[in-house]
Amino acid sequence: MTELNIKMTKEIELLRLVTVGSVDDGKSTLIGRLLVDTKGAFEDQLLAVRKKKGTTHIASAAEIDLAMLTDGLSAEREQGITIDVAYRYFATPKRKFIMADCPGHEQYTRNMVTGASTAHAAIILIDARNGVLAQTKRHTHILGLLNIPHLIVAVNKMDLVDNDQNVFNQIRSDMKEYCAKQGINDLICLPMSALDGDMVAVRGDKMDWYKGETLLETLETLSALGGIDSKPFRMPVQLVNRPQTAELPDYRGFMGTIASGTVKVGDEVVSVPSGNTSTVKEIVTFDGNLEEAFAPQSVTLTLNDEIDVSRGDMLTHVGDKASDSKVLTANVCWIGDEPLTNRSKYVIKHTSNSVKAMVASIDFKTDIHTLDHLEDADELAMNEIGQITLKLMKPLHYDSYVDNRTTGSFIMIDTFTNNTVGAGMII
Amino acid sequence: MSEQKISEHRLTQLKALEAESIHIMREVVAEFRNPVMLYSVGKDSSVMLHLARKAFYPAPLPFSLLHVDTGYKFKEMYEFRDNYCKEVGADLIVKRNEDAIAKGVNPKEHGVARCCGALKTKGLLDALEEGEYDAAFGGARRDEERSRAKERVFSLRDEFGQWDPKDQRPELWSLYNGKIHDGESVRVFPISNWTEMDVWLYIREENIPIVPLYFAKERLMVERKNFLIPYYEETKDQLLEGEEPKMIMSRFRTLGCGPCTGAVHSDATNMDEIVIEAAAARRSERETRIIDHGSNSMEDKKKEGYF
Numbered sequence: 175m176t177e178l179n180i181k182m183t184k185e186i187e188l189l190r191l192v193t194v195g196s197v198d199d200g201k202s203t204l205i206g207r208l209l210v211d212t213k214g215a216f217e218d219q220l221l222a223v224r225k226k227k228g229t230t231h232i233a234s235a236a237e238i239d240l241a242m243l244t245d246g247l248s249a250e251r252e253q254g255i256t257i258d259v260a261y262r263y264f265a266t267p268k269r270k271f272i273m274a275d276c277p278g279h280e281q282y283t284r285n286m287v288t289g290a291s292t293a294h295a296a297i298i299l300i301d302a303r304n305g306v307l308a309q310t311k312r313h314t315h316i317l318g319l320l321n322i323p324h325l326i327v328a329v330n331k332m333d334l335v336d337n338d339q340n341v342f343n344q345i346r347s348d349m350k351e352y353c354a355k356q357g358i359n360d361l362i363c364l365p366m367s368a369l370d371g372d373m374v375a376v377r378g379d380k381m382d383w384y385k386g387e388t389l390l391e392t393l394e395t396l397s398a399l400g401g402i403d404s405k406p407f408r409m410p411v412q413l414v415n416r417p418q419t420a421e422l423p424d425y426r427g428f429m430g431t432i433a434s435g436t437v438k439v440g441d442e443v444v445s446v447p448s449g450n451t452s453t454v455k456e457i458v459t460f461d462g463n464l465e466e467a468f469a470p471q472s473v474t475l476t477l478n479d480e481i482d483v484s485r486g487d488m489l490t491h492v493g494d495k496a497s498d499s500k501v502l503t504a505n506v507c508w509i510g511d512e513p514l515t516n517r518s519k520y521v522i523k524h525t526s527n528s529v530k531a532m533v534a535s536i537d538f539k540t541d542i543h544t545l546d547h548l549e550d551a552d553e554l555a556m557n558e559i560g561q562i563t564l565k566l567m568k569p570l571h572y573d574s575y576v577d578n579r580t581t582g583s584f585i586m587i588d589t590f591t592n593n594t595v596g597a598g599m600i601i
Numbered sequence: 602m603s604e605q606k607i608s609e610h611r612l613t614q615l616k617a618l619e620a621e622s623i624h625i626m627r628e629v630v631a632e633f634r635n636p637v638m639l640y641s642v643g644k645d646s647s648v649m650l651h652l653a654r655k656a657f658y659p660a661p662l663p664f665s666l667l668h669v670d671t672g673y674k675f676k677e678m679y680e681f682r683d684n685y686c687k688e689v690g691a692d693l694i695v696k697r698n699e700d701a702i703a704k705g706v707n708p709k710e711h712g713v714a715r716c717c718g719a720l721k722t723k724g725l726l727d728a729l730e731e732g733e734y735d736a737a738f739g740g741a742r743r744d745e746e747r748s749r750a751k752e753r754v755f756s757l758r759d760e761f762g763q764w765d766p767k768d769q770r771p772e773l774w775s776l777y778n779g780k781i782h783d784g785e786s787v788r789v790f791p792i793s794n795w796t797e798m799d800v801w802l803y804i805r806e807e808n809i810p811i812v813p814l815y816f817a818k819e820r821l822m823v824e825r826k827n828f829l830i831p832y833y834e835e836t837k838d839q840l841l842e843g844e845e846p847k848m849i850m851s852r853f854r855t856l857g858c859g860p861c862t863g864a865v866h867s868d869a870t871n872m873d874e875i876v877i878e879a880a881a882a883r884r885s886e887r888e889t890r891i892i893d894h895g896s897n898s899m900e901d902k903k904k905e906g907y908f
Contacts, residue, residue, distance in 0.1 A: 188614035258769065260750040261743045263796045270614045272794055284771050291773040403610035412627040417660035425659065431624040431775070436610065460655035468610040472623035472656070485631055509771050523776050526631065585776045592780040594770045 186265070189393065191273040192290040194317070195299030196309040200330045204299060204368035205262055205275050208390070211375035214264030259289040268394040284509030284557065287597050290317055291583070295324035295396055297389070298349075302335045302365070306348045312542045314349070316559065318356045319505050319599060321576055324396050325353070326362045328389060332381060333367040339383045355545055362392060403468040406494040407435030407443075408573070408581050410525035411487045415474055427458055427474040428483050433525070433580035435491075436468040437475070442492045446571045450481035451492055486527035488571050488581075496571040496581060501534070502564045503601045505575075506554065510588060510595025513553040514562070520596065522564065524584040530567040531586075537561040561601070575599035615803055622649075622791040623656040624775060625754055626738070629789050630663050632779035633736035636789075639725070639908060640666035640686075640693070642678045643856045644811050645740035647685075648800050649792055651809045653738075654689060665692040667737070669728055669908075671720035672702050673858035675831070681812045696728035708860050709839060714902075720858075722907045726762045729786065736779075736787050739908050744796045745886075748900035754793050760784035762906035788908070797854075797886055801879045805872035815875065817852040817867040824849075828863030836860070854879075854886040 193201050208214065260275045274289030290296060296317045300310055317325060327349050335341045346363040353361050365373060365381050366389060372378030375390045387395070415427035437443070437454060444451045457464040458474040467473045475489065483489070490496060508514050514533060522531045539551035539560040547561075554560050575582030586596030612620065629636050638653060640646045653662055668682060686693040701719040708716040729737055743750045753769050755777045770778055781787060792800070804811060821832040823844045832846035839860060840846075851864040852875075869875045899907075 185613050187611060188617045258751045258766065260747075261794065262750065263744045263794075265796075265798070270796075270799075288771040288773055292775070412624070413631050415657065415660050419661070422659060427659075429627055429656075431620060431627075458659065460658040470617065470620050471612065472620040472627070474658070521780070523778065525776075526628075579774065583774045583776065585773055585778060587778055587780055592778070592782060594773070594778045597771070597773050 186267075186269050189269050189271050189295065189396065190293045191271055191295050191297065191393070192276055192286075192293040192317075192322070193273060193297045193299060194276045194286050194290070194313040195330075196301070196304070196307050199299040199301045199304075200368045201275060201299050204297070204328070204330065204366075204374065205273060207368045207371055207374050208273070209262060209264055211371060212264040212266055212390070214262065259285045266390065266394055271393065284507075286313060287316060287320070287507045287509060290320050290322060291597065293320075293322050295326060295393065296322045297326045297328050300327060300329050300345055300349075302329050302331045302341050302345065305345050306352065308543055310349075311352055312557075314352060314358075315356060315540070315542060315545065316507060318353070318358050319507070319559065321579060321599075324360065324362070325358060326364070326389070326392060329363065329365045330368050332365045332372070333370055337365070337367075337380045339381075342384070362386075364389060364392065402434045402470070402578075403436055405434040405469075405578060406496075406573075407437050407441075407489075407491045408433040408469075408496065408578065409437065409473075409475070409489040410527070410581070411445075411483055411485055411489065412526045413485055414483065425476070426480070427476050428489065429472075429474045430489070430526070431472045432467060432469040434469045434578050436466055437489075437491075438466045439464075443475075443477070443489045444492045444495060445481060445483045445487050445489055446495060446498065447487065447569060448482055450479075450483075452477040452479035452481050454478075486525075488525065490571075496573050498569045498571045500566045500569045502531075502566065502570065502572070502598075503537070504562060504564065504584070504598040505601065506560060506562050506586070506599075507597045508554040508556055508558050508560075508595070509597060510586075510593060511556060512588070512595070513555040513558075514586075514596060515553045519589060521587040521589055522566065522570075522584050522598070523587060524570050524572065525581060527570060528587075529570060530589075531564040534563045534565045537563060564598075572600050574601060615799060615806065618792075618795055618799060619652060619655070619803075621775070621794065622652045625777065625789065625791040626653055626656040628777050628779065629736050629738065629787075630657070632777075633787070635732070635734050636664045636736040636738065637667045637694075637729075637732060637734040638662075638664055638738040639740070640668050640682075640691075641740065641856075641908075642668065642674065642682045642812060643740070644800055644804060644815060645742065645792060645795075647809050647811050648795070648803055649738065649740040650689070650691065651807060652791065662691055664738075665694050667728060667732070667734075668693060668695045669721060669724045670695050670697045671724065671858050672697060673707075673720070673860055675812075675814060675856065675859055676833075677814050678812050678856060681810075685810055694728075694732070696724060696731070698724035698727065708858075713861060716861075717902065717907070718905070722902065722905055725908055726906045729762065734786065735781065736789055738789050738791060740792055741790050741908065742795050742797070742800070743790075743793050746899045748903060752790060752793065752903075754790055755779065756788045756790065757781065758786050758788060758906065762786070764788075764903050764906070766900065766904065798876075798879055801872070801876050805876055812856060814853045814856060814864075816871065817850055817869045817874075819848045820851050820864070821846045822849040822851055822864060823847075825863075829865065830863060831859065833859070854882075 262273045276286040276289040342365045409430045411428045413429045441454045455476045455478045457467045538547035538549045573581040582600045584598040588595045753772045822829040852867040869878045
């Protein structure tokens with residue numbers, strides 16, 4: 175590594191990924207493969223999961239149990255399944271990747287929702303022998319609801335179907351048909367064998383009929399991580415900075431992470447819900463004041479007027495305000511042990527705001543296989559998805575989830591157990 | 602024009618990680634009554650402390666630093682800790698398991714697991730209980746070790762400080778659930794998503810001071826199996842039979858307790874060389890930490906309350 179390379183390593187962008195699939199589709203093997211092929215795993219970590227005890231040097235990926243590398247909990251290794259989301263890190267000269275490895279086991283769908291919520295891209299693994307399963311559909315539907323910008327379907331274990339192009343074509347057309355039904359048209363499909371490594375980081379020579387990029391090339395070249403800076407400015411206020419020191423007796427700075435858009439010194443801003451307006455005096459950071467800041471930077475703003483702003487409020491540009499309402503309609507993935515029922519009460523955490531809410535109605539439950547809306551549902555059980563309407567104790571200022579993942583999302587918290595039980599996406 | 606605008610407004614991955622860490626720290630200060638930052642004097646703690654200074658600038662840190670000391674840290678670490686905390690105006694609390702230290706608990710006689718259990722885990726749990734902290738920041742990273750890869754950013758602990766890896770709260774978007782019952786607490790890991798490489802690159806980029814032991818120098822060392830064990834006059838009775846200290850060009854990739862942390866052969870005397878060495882490393886930094894080498898040890902220790 176040279177001076178130039180250090181500079182490049184520093185300047186690469188971050189891509190958050192999620193991998194999903196059914197049990198035994200080979201997710202852990204794929205991730206193990208990516209870690210080995212990008213040198214994201216160290217030799218001592220590989221030696222710890224070698225198949226043959228006593229080996230002191232790993233010459234090829236075939237010598238290690240790739241799945242053991244990612245199944246970090248003892249219970250997982252005992253049962254041979256992945257229980258919980260694991261986060262893995264690897265980098266190429268072009269990008270750094272944070273990958274959430276999500277369990278495929280049906281009862282752990284909630285972990286998939288967790289891993290997928292922050293992802294820019296999702297890899298959906300399908301076992302070439304099994305084709306598109308109910309669980310694959312469930313996961314794809316959730317990824318669609320979560321509005322993941324890029325979906326990649328990786329048809330794995332091609333070696334077990336003699337690398338047959340027809341098998342791949344059938345799965346690709348099944349997935350395209352399923353996705354089209356819910357308005358997902360941007361789908362990349364590729365064949366691979368994670369165990370052998372074909373089409374992961376290297377092309378291999380067994381699937382010459384496929385002319386597209388390998389998985390890693392695809393991940394390195396996916397477009398547009400950004401774009402949130404061109405949306406309306408939103409900054410939920412996390413804290414008010416009041417040092418009250420001798421040097422800064424009257425300082426009041428509004429601290430937050432810019433959820434979307436950009437803000438400049440002199441911009442006219444409004445604080446909701448109060449509706450008070452002022453102009454931006456300074457954009458303060460430890461590294462010096464900025465003229466302009468953009469999402470997703472964490473900054474502190476000072477204003478030219480003394481207006482009342484506190485945690486839970488949101489700063490936006492005047493004339494570009496978010497919607498506000500005491501009634502919210504949202505898609506919900508239910509992840510709690512106890513089902514969601516009509517009239518039950520929860521705490522909603524939305525940006526830096528927490529508010530009590532009551533379920534006013536369960537509008538429908540989605541049949542995951544047909545995508546039909548079941549309108550007579552009286553509850554949503556764990557892993558079920560539906561649309562609900564919530565009545566709030568006080569109004570929230572929000573955008574629709576398809577426009578803004580930060581100001582359009584919320585979690586539901588059980589008031590008795592304090593557990594996170596629901597993931598909501600505002601319509 | 603919009604194309605151009607988007608590229609102007611892109612954060613490098615280090616700046617994206619920085620923004621995420623700052624966001625997490627601010628959420629904790631907003632939602633918890635009495636947070637504290639665990640400060641181990643190592644490079645990850647140095648990065649975490651630097652991020653905390655950024656998060657709350659221009660105000661001073663809104664929480665204290667807590668160093669759970671075992672008495673076995675390298676003397677360079679104590680010097681660095683005291684000087685640096687003074688320099689940045691941090692309020693440093695040092696806690697030790699004095700009972701165990703008075704009894705002379707040590708890894709050679711009592712074994713690494715028992716020594717760590719008494720000096721680190723019990724020392725930490727007692728200090729957290731005494732301080733009535735409801736949130737404790739830690740500088741652990743998910744890339745360090747496979748059970749840590751499964752840890753949440755807000756990691757719930759029961760009233761005994763224990764972790765239940767099979768029943769963790771789902772963590773969605775950047776919405777962290779800070780609701781806890783009386784007696785429960787959270788461990789918060791603001792640099793969860795940083796890798797060892799990110800930490801070194803960031804230290805280099807931001808000129809963050811670190812303990813000089815991280816830089817290569819001719820040091821008096823004892824070679825033991827694959828490890829280099831630093832030799833001090835005060836601890837010469839810990840030498841095994843046949844071991845002879847000699848001057849070796851070496852440095853530490855990770856810092857823990859003297860008796861249980863090894864150094865590596867290295868010529869990296871500045872940050873550029875450390876980054877280059879980290880990029881070429883074939884073995885993980887935790888390999889030089891003896892605590893990790895029992896079967897399943899990190900997960901078991903974490904369940905009991907180990908940091």
